[in-house]
Amino acid sequence: MQPGTPLRITDDQMIELVSKLRQLLPEIRHSRSDKVSASKVFQETCSYIRSLHRQVDDLSERLSQLLSTVDGDSAEAAIIRNLIT
Numbered sequence: 001m002q003p004g005t006p007l008r009i010t011d012d013q014m015i016e017l018v019s020k021l022r023q024l025l026p027e028i029r030h031s032r033s034d035k036v037s038a039s040k041v042f043q044e045t046c047s048y049i050r051s052l053h054r055q056v057d058d059l060s061e062r063l064s065q066l067l068s069t070v071d072g073d074s075a076e077a078a079i080i081r082n083l084i085t
Helices: 011-024 038-067 075-084
Strands: none
Touching (some): 011 038, 038 075
């Protein structure tokens, strides 16, 4: 393929991607319906990724707050710094 040429995704590749995403998404994985549209899968994927980002941000904030309460030279502080970075 030449540089700048758009990547073409085959129907089979799209079906495989949607199938893999269904397995990863809690909302769809636990659904009783096997008939979930590809569009719904992609919407749920975006929502799930946003949710994961919020959780990471929240945990980072909590770790930062915890770090401010411990001795900066302690082993606990080193562990927290490693988790944040």
